[in-house]
Amino acid sequence: MSDDLDDIQAIFFEECAEGLATAESGLSAMAAGDVSAKVIAGVFRAVHSIKGGAGAFGHVALTAFSHRFENVLDEVRAGRIAPTPGVTRVMLTAFDILSDHVAASQGTKPVPADDAVLAALDQILVDGGAPDIVAEPMAVAVVAPMDDDPFGFEPVVAEVESFDPFGFEPVTVALDLLDDSVAEPVPWTVTFVPSNAALANGGEPMLIVRELEMLGGTVVAADLSRLPPLRDLEPEHAYIGWTLSLPGDVEEQAIADCFDFVAPNSIVEYARGVVVPEDAPVAAPVVEMLVATPIAPPAPLAVARPTAPPPASSPAARAEEHPEPVRAGEPVAQTIRVDLTKLDMLLNLVGELVIRGSILADRLSPKDQERVELPQLSRLTREIQDTVMSLRAQPIRQAFSRVPRMLRDLSVETGKQVILETIGETTEVDKGVIEKIGDPLTHMIRNAVDHGIESPERRLAAGKPVQGTIRLSAEQKGARIFVRVADDGAGIDRARVRAKAIEKGIVAADAVLTDEEIDQLICAPGFSTAETISNISGRGVGMDVVRSNVEALGGRVEISSVPGKGTTFTMVLPLTLAILEGMIVRLAGQRFVLPLANVIETVQPEPGQVRPTTTTGEVIELRGDYLPVRRLTRTFGLADNDALTPEESLVIIVESETAGHVGLMVDTIDDRREVVIKSLDQNLHPIRGLGGATILGDGSIALILDIEALVGPSAPLTRYTPKGLAA
Amino acid sequence: MSKTILTVDDSASMRMLLKASLTAQGFRIEAANDGRHGLERMSEVKPDLLITDINMPEMDGFELIEAVRAKPEFRGVPILVLSTEFSDEKKARARDAGATGWITKPFDAAKLGTAIRRVCP
Numbered sequence A: 001m002s003d004d005l006d007d008i009q010a011i012f013f014e015e016c017a018e019g020l021a022t023a024e025s026g027l028s029a030m031a032a033g034d035v036s037a038k039v040i041a042g043v044f045r046a047v048h049s050i051k052g053g054a055g056a057f058g059h060v061a062l063t064a065f066s067h068r069f070e071n072v073l074d075e076v077r078a079g080r081i082a083p084t085p086g087v088t089r090v091m092l093t094a095f096d097i098l099s100d101h102v103a104a105s106q107g108t109k110p111v112p113a114d115d116a117v118l119a120a121l122d123q124i125l126v127d128g129g130a131p132d133i134v135a136e137p138m139a140v141a142v143v144a145p146m147d148d149d150p151f152g153f154e155p156v157v158a159e160v161e162s163f164d165p166f167g168f169e170p171v172t173v174a175l176d177l178l179d180d181s182v183a184e185p186v187p188w189t190v191t192f193v194p195s196n197a198a199l200a201n202g203g204e205p206m207l208i209v210r211e212l213e214m215l216g217g218t219v220v221a222a223d224l225s226r227l228p229p230l231r232d233l234e235p236e237h238a239y240i241g242w243t244l245s246l247p248g249d250v251e252e253q254a255i256a257d258c259f260d261f262v263a264p265n266s267i268v269e270y271a272r273g274v275v276v277p278e279d280a281p282v283a284a285p286v287v288e289m290l291v292a293t294p295i296a297p298p299a300p301l302a303v304a305r306p307t308a309p310p311p312a313s314s315p316a317a318r319a320e321e322h323p324e325p326v327r328a329g330e331p332v333a334q335t336i337r338v339d340l341t342k343l344d345m346l347l348n349l350v351g352e353l354v355i356r357g358s359i360l361a362d363r364l365s366p367k368d369q370e371r372v373e374l375p376q377l378s379r380l381t382r383e384i385q386d387t388v389m390s391l392r393a394q395p396i397r398q399a400f401s402r403v404p405r406m407l408r409d410l411s412v413e414t415g416k417q418v419i420l421e422t423i424g425e426t427t428e429v430d431k432g433v434i435e436k437i438g439d440p441l442t443h444m445i446r447n448a449v450d451h452g453i454e455s456p457e458r459r460l461a462a463g464k465p466v467q468g469t470i471r472l473s474a475e476q477k478g479a480r481i482f483v484r485v486a487d488d489g490a491g492i493d494r495a496r497v498r499a500k501a502i503e504k505g506i507v508a509a510d511a512v513l514t515d516e517e518i519d520q521l522i523c524a525p526g527f528s529t530a531e532t533i534s535n536i537s538g539r540g541v542g543m544d545v546v547r548s549n550v551e552a553l554g555g556r557v558e559i560s561s562v563p564g565k566g567t568t569f570t571m572v573l574p575l576t577l578a579i580l581e582g583m584i585v586r587l588a589g590q591r592f593v594l595p596l597a598n599v600i601e602t603v604q605p606e607p608g609q610v611r612p613t614t615t616t617g618e619v620i621e622l623r624g625d626y627l628p629v630r631r632l633t634r635t636f637g638l639a640d641n642d643a644l645t646p647e648e649s650l651v652i653i654v655e656s657e658t659a660g661h662v663g664l665m666v667d668t669i670d671d672r673r674e675v676v677i678k679s680l681d682q683n684l685h686p687i688r689g690l691g692g693a694t695i696l697g698d699g700s701i702a703l704i705l706d707i708e709a710l711v712g713p714s715a716p717l718t719r720y721t722p723k724g725l726a727a
Numbered sequence B: 001m002s003k004t005i006l007t008v009d010d011s012a013s014m015r016m017l018l019k020a021s022l023t024a025q026g027f028r029i030e031a032a033n034d035g036r037h038g039l040e041r042m043s044e045v046k047p048d049l050l051i052t053d054i055n056m057p058e059m060d061g062f063e064l065i066e067a068v069r070a071k072p073e074f075r076g077v078p079i080l081v082l083s084t085e086f087s088d089e090k091k092a093r094a095r096d097a098g099a100t101g102w103i104t105k106p107f108d109a110a111k112l113g114t115a116i117r118r119v120c121p
Helices: A002-031 A037-056 A060-077 A085-106 A115-127 A136-143 A205-214 A252-258 A286-292 A315-321 A340-363 A366-371 A374-391 A403-414 A431-452 A456-461 A494-503 A515-523 A543-552 A707-711 B012-023 B035-045 B061-069 B088-097 B109-119
Strands: A173-175 A188-193 A218-223 A241-246 A267-272 A301-303 A393-395 A418-423 A428-430 A468-477 A480-487 A556-562 A566-574 A579-587 A590-595 A599-603 A610-612 A618-622 A625-631 A650-656 A660-666 A668-676 A690-695 A701-705 B004-008 B028-032 B049-052 B079-083 B101-104
Touching (some): A002 A085, A002 B012, A037 A060, A037 A085, A037 B012, A060 A085, A085 A115, A085 A403, A205 A218, A205 A241, A205 A252, A205 B109, A252 A267, A340 A374, A340 A668, A366 A374, A374 A393, A393 A431, A403 A431, A428 A431, A431 A468, A431 A543, A431 A566, A543 A556, A543 A566, A579 A650, A590 A660, A618 A660, A650 A668, A650 A707, A660 A707, A668 A690, B004 B035, B012 B109, B028 B035, B035 B049, B049 B061, B061 B079, B079 B088, B079 B109, B088 B101, B101 B109
Parallel strands (some): A418 A468, A625 A660, B004 B028, B004 B049, B049 B079
Antiparallel strands (some): A188 A241, A218 A241, A556 A566, A579 A668, A610 A618, A650 A660, A690 A701
C-alpha cells in the first residue's frame, strides 16, 4: 500500500505541476487585464485541487498555505473582492510561494518563508486589497440588522471552530451536567423523528436506527402517530419516529456521528436521562415536547432544534449570490491518463509490426506484395506508428511554464526589466524530450538575461526601450523541434569572447576564426565571460552544459547574434527519443547501429594512414591531425578480429562529448535508416558501449552503440530505452 | 456481495487514493474524471453509492447530483459529496440538489469507510 501511495503521490505532484501551470497562466492573464469569471474560476480550481490533494497526503504546510490563498481567490471569484492590479500582484507572489511549497512537499526545496505573503493575503481579506475600495458588503454582513438583508442572509457567527468534518448540519447539542459524584453513567435517551422527506436523496432512516442499535441501543418506543391511512400513504415519505435507550458509557460523539447524514428538518434529540414514558407525545412539535417531556433530575438539559438549513439557502438567494461559472470553452484539455508503460508497450508492438512488415516485403516479390496488398498494410502500419508516437507527445508549454517565474526572479536579482513573449507553446514534443530540456532552457534564459539584455541605463543610452524582450518560441520542422530563446540585447561581443578564449587557452592566439566559430566558443567547456561571478550565471554551469545536454538528446545548439540587436540560441531537438536515425555497420559479420547524430564523416583509409602508436593503440592521420582509432571488433572481442587490414575497413569519425573526435574502425557500412529503439532487458549484464537494440527488416537483431560510453574515458554506462526516459 | 461505488473526481491522485483505501475495505470502485463522465458511467456501472467532488471542469458536482437525481432509476442511490469545501451554503446547496451527505477532504480512510456504511451498508 505504501508503494501504491508513493505512486499516487507522484501523480499528485504531476497534477500540482499542471495546476500551477494553469494558475500561473490565469494569474498572468489577470495581470494583463483579463479578469473574466472563467479565468478566475480556473485559478481558483487549480489552487483548490492542490489543497485537496495536499491534505490527503498530509502535506501540512502546503495545505495551510493553499487554504489561505484559496480563501482570497474564493472572495475574488464570488465578486466580493475586486481583482485590482494590487490584489493580482499579491496573488502572483502567493503563487510563487505556492510553487515553493509544492517543491518543499516534494523535498526539492526548503519550506519557504510565507509570513509576508500570508499577511498580504489576510490584508486583502480585511480591506479588499486597496484602501480606496471599502469592503462595504462584508462589514455590513456582520453588523447590519438582518431585516435589511433582502435575501434574509443570515451571517454565520462563531460556529466555525465547532465545524464537524463529517456533519451536514450541526446537530443537537446535549449538555452533560453529570458531576463526579455520579458513579454509573446515566443511560442516553435518543429521540429520532425523521422528516417527511427523509427517504429522498437516497436516505434511509432505518440505517441510523440500526447504527444506534449497533452502539448497544434498544428501541423503546415507536411513534406511529403520523402514519396516515393506507390510501393516503406515500411510499416515499417517512412517517415513523423512534425513541431509543443507549448505554451510558457510549460517547456523545459516537451518537452524534450516527446522525452525520440525517435529513434536514428531522428531529434529533439525545440526552442522558430516564426513558420517556411510552405515552409521551414523541411526535408533538419540538418546542412543546421540550416542555412536556418529564425528565428526571439532575435534569440533563436537551437543546433540540430541527436541522433546518439556514434561510440563506433559499434558491433565489443562491442564484443571485453565486451565478454559475461559465464552463464552456474553458482551456482545459480533455484528457485521460494512461500508464506510460502501456503506451510504451504499444509503441514497442507497433515497432514490431513495422519490422514484420518489412520482413514480409523482403520475402515477397513486388508482384506478390501487390497481391496481398502489402503496400496498403504498410501505410496503415506507419500511420498507426505515427499516431502512437503522437500519444507520447505533449505540448511544450509544460517546459515553458516555469520561465515566467524565473524571469520575475531574475528581474529582481539583476534590476533588468524583461518582457517575455511566448510563441508556439502548443507545439507537441515527446514527453521524454520535454522532461530533458527543462535544464538547458533554464540556462539559456538565465544566460539571455545575464549576458544578453543590457542594464536599463545602457538600453536607454542605446536608444532601446528600457524593458528588454525575450522571445521564447517553439516550432516543428520535419522530424525536428526548434526551440529558440531570442533576446534583444547587445549581442555577442565577439572581440571579448575571442580574447577570453585565447586567455583561457581554448584557441590559439593566432587562430583565424569566423564569427560563427567565435559564437560557438560560448559553448566551449570552461568558458565564461562574465566579469563578476553573478548569482545567476555563476552557478558552476554554463552553456557548455546546455550543449552537452542537448547533444545527449540527439540535438544541437545553434547561435546567431547581431551586435547591438540581440542573440538567438536555438535548440534543435528530435521529435522523439524512441526512434533513432542510425548507420547500420558490420563488425565481424554482425550488424550494429551507430547513432547518426554522432557521425562526422567516414574515411576509407589509404595504406599507412592508420598507424600504431606505443601508448594508445592506433591513430589515423586526417588532414594533418591525428585522431585515435578504435577497432570495434577488438573492443567487443568478436571472433575474427583483425581479419581485415585498415585498408580493407572503414573508419567512421564520431564526435563525443568527453573524448572529442575519435575514429571507429568497422568492416563496412550496410545501410542508413531509422530504427525503433528497444531497451535491453534489465536482466542482461550491461556491456560498456552498448546502449540498446533494434530489430532490422530481416528480423535479425542489431545492437545500438553508445558512443559516449564506447570512446569516453570512464563515462557511466547508459542504456537507451524506448521511452527515452532513462534518468 | 461487495458494494460498488462510483467515485467522481477530476484529480487522478484523489481517484487512486479513494480506490486504494476503499478497495482495501471491500468495496468495488469505479471512477470517472468529471461530472459529465460520471453521469455517463452511472448508467453503465449502476453503483450502490456515488461519491463526487464539487469543483470539477465539465459539469461540477452540484450539476452532476441534479442530473443523477433527475433520472428515476437513480432516485434512491445514496450520493456523498467529498470536497475540500465546507461552507454551510455549499452543503445546503448539495443537499437541495439531492446529496445524501457531505464528507470534507482530507479524509481518513477508516472514517470514510464508516461514513459510507452509514448510507450504504
